[in-house]
Amino acid sequence: xxxxxTLTAERILEATEEVLRRYGPAKATVVDVAxxxxxxxxxxxxxxxxxxxLREAVTERWLERTIVALRPHVEAGEPADExxxxxxxxxxxxxxxxxxxxxxxxxxFQVLIGENSAVVDRHEEHLxxxxxxxxxxxxxxxxxxxxxxDFGTTARAVFDATDRFHNPAHAADWSAPDxxxxxxxxxxxxxxxxxx
Amino acid sequence: xxxxxTLTAERILEATEEVLRRYGPAKATVVDVAxxxxxxxxxxxxxxxxxxxLREAVTERWLERTIVALRPHVEAGEPADExxxxxxxxxxxxxxxxxxxxxxxxxxFQVLIGENSAVVDRHEEHLxxxxxxxxxxxxxxxxxxxxxxDFGTTARAVFDATDRFHNPAHAADWSAPDxxxxxxxxxxxxxxxxxx
DNA sequence: TGAATGACAGATATTGAAATCTGTCATCGG
DNA sequence: CCGATGACAGATTTCAATATCTGTCATTCA
Numbered sequence: 001x002x003x004x005x006t007l008t009a010e011r012i013l014e015a016t017e018e019v020l021r022r023y024g025p026a027k028a029t030v031v032d033v034a035x036x037x038x039x040x041x042x043x044x045x046x047x048x049x050x051x052x053x054l055r056e057a058v059t060e061r062w063l064e065r066t067i068v069a070l071r072p073h074v075e076a077g078e079p080a081d082e083x084x085x086x087x088x089x090x091x092x093x094x095x096x097x098x099x100x101x102x103x104x105x106x107x108x109f110q111v112l113i114g115e116n117s118a119v120v121d122r123h124e125e126h127l128x129x130x131x132x133x134x135x136x137x138x139x140x141x142x143x144x145x146x147x148x149x150d151f152g153t154t155a156r157a158v159f160d161a162t163d164r165f166h167n168p169a170h171a172a173d174w175s176a177p178d179x180x181x182x183x184x185x186x187x188x189x190x191x192x193x194x195x196x
Numbered sequence: 197x198x199x200x201x202t203l204t205a206e207r208i209l210e211a212t213e214e215v216l217r218r219y220g221p222a223k224a225t226v227v228d229v230a231x232x233x234x235x236x237x238x239x240x241x242x243x244x245x246x247x248x249x250l251r252e253a254v255t256e257r258w259l260e261r262t263i264v265a266l267r268p269h270v271e272a273g274e275p276a277d278e279x280x281x282x283x284x285x286x287x288x289x290x291x292x293x294x295x296x297x298x299x300x301x302x303x304x305f306q307v308l309i310g311e312n313s314a315v316v317d318r319h320e321e322h323l324x325x326x327x328x329x330x331x332x333x334x335x336x337x338x339x340x341x342x343x344x345x346d347f348g349t350t351a352r353a354v355f356d357a358t359d360r361f362h363n364p365a366h367a368a369d370w371s372a373p374d375x376x377x378x379x380x381x382x383x384x385x386x387x388x389x390x391x392x
Numbered sequence: 393t394g395a396a397t398g399a400c401a402g403a404t405a406t407t408g409a410a411a412t413c414t415g416t417c418a419t420c421g422g
Numbered sequence: 423c424c425g426a427t428g429a430c431a432g433a434t435t436t437c438a439a440t441a442t443c444t445g446t447c448a449t450t451c452a
Contacts, residue, residue, distance in 0.1 A: 185353035193389035
């Protein structure tokens with residue numbers, strides 16, 4: 001219908017998200033995306049070389065949003081230990097709200113994540129960099145001890161230690177009655193380990 | 197063929213493991229199990245109420261083996277901090293060897309694990325109890341600080357923090373070149389957190 | 393001229409009929 | 423008498439024919 005607007009990668013990505021949301025990852029087709037946009041599917045291939053590339057771009061966009069949402073917690077003016085707890089809590093809360101609020105959409109993105117491990121690896125690196133920034137600040141503030149090896153390695157350890165509370169593979173556990181306690185326990189453990 | 201021996205639950209479980217190993221979780225049938233044992237499938241139902249119950253029992257047996265293999269690391273005469281590192285390393289090594297050595301069998305058991313979360317929960321509780329025992333000993337030896345809440349909660353936090361290195365859901369990551377470092381980093385983190 | 397189209401070949405997914413499996417139970421045989 | 427059997431109904435899976443989709447490209451149209 002709306003050939004009124006020019007066809008951009010951005011518009012295609014929006015349409016793709018809509019189609020994924022509506023039909024799920026198994027049934028979403030490039031033809032569906034083209035239909036939503038009112039163009040032929042050949043036009044979509046002018047902007048994305050393959051269906052896989054299209055899905056990858058959607059995945060990247062989705063993950064990027066998490067990075068942006070967490071940025072304030074890296075930069076806030078509080079002491080680093082509080083910022084770390086804030087960052088970890090924000091990440092957990094974010095993921096959990098998404099998982100709880102729309103389980104089907106979450107399942108859809110889990111499939112996409114499984115298809116695009118390279119994108120996910122890059123995303124994880126970004127998150128680990130955010131943690132590393134907080135750790136460096138914390139060391140500067142005299143709150144955190146010097147890292148055993150380097151900030152990156154310790155940041156990765158913090159990220160891995162909390163995996164159970166941000167990795168969508170564990171989303172099913174996040175509605176258990178005692179997750180909050182388990183999460184708090186891990187955060188305490190991490191804080192103890194880092195303390196100067 | 198061998199109706200020479202009496203049909204026991206134990207023999208059925210062995211046959212079921214063999215069938216699962218050979219055909220995988222999707223194609224393994226009760227009829228297959230009965231054929232291996234040389235009996236009619238009706239006889240299998242005398243010992244296990246349903247196919248699901250049979251699979252659950254196989255899962256339980258498999259998990260039990262891990263508990264047994266780790267027991268020595270709980271009881272060894274070394275200092276508790278070394279026992280903890282030994283226990284965590286043993287668990288990781290055990291899982292990783294299984295995953296690397298026979299990926300198909302691992303995939304099979306991942307399916308079974310997914311089907312039997314109640315059994316897995318009980319199994320995890322056992323493992324957490326083993327950790328808690330080491331933590332209590334370590335506190336007695338003056339190596340570990342008093343737990344923030346109780347030994348069980350801290351033990352669970354230690355278990356969760358190392359999830360990435362024993363949960364089969366992450367098996368795909370265990371062949372990465374830097375897993376060893378990541379594992380060592382987590383263990384250091386945990387040890388720092390516990391130290392008196 | 394350059395974006396958009398749609399027909400096309402090969403790959404993938406859907407569908408419904410046929411085959412197999414699960415779980416029950418009346419019957420058999422040691 | 424008691425464990426084992428195999429025929430059976432309903433549920434699930436398989437398989438092959440059919441339909442749809444992916445990715446390309448010569449052609450159209452603005």
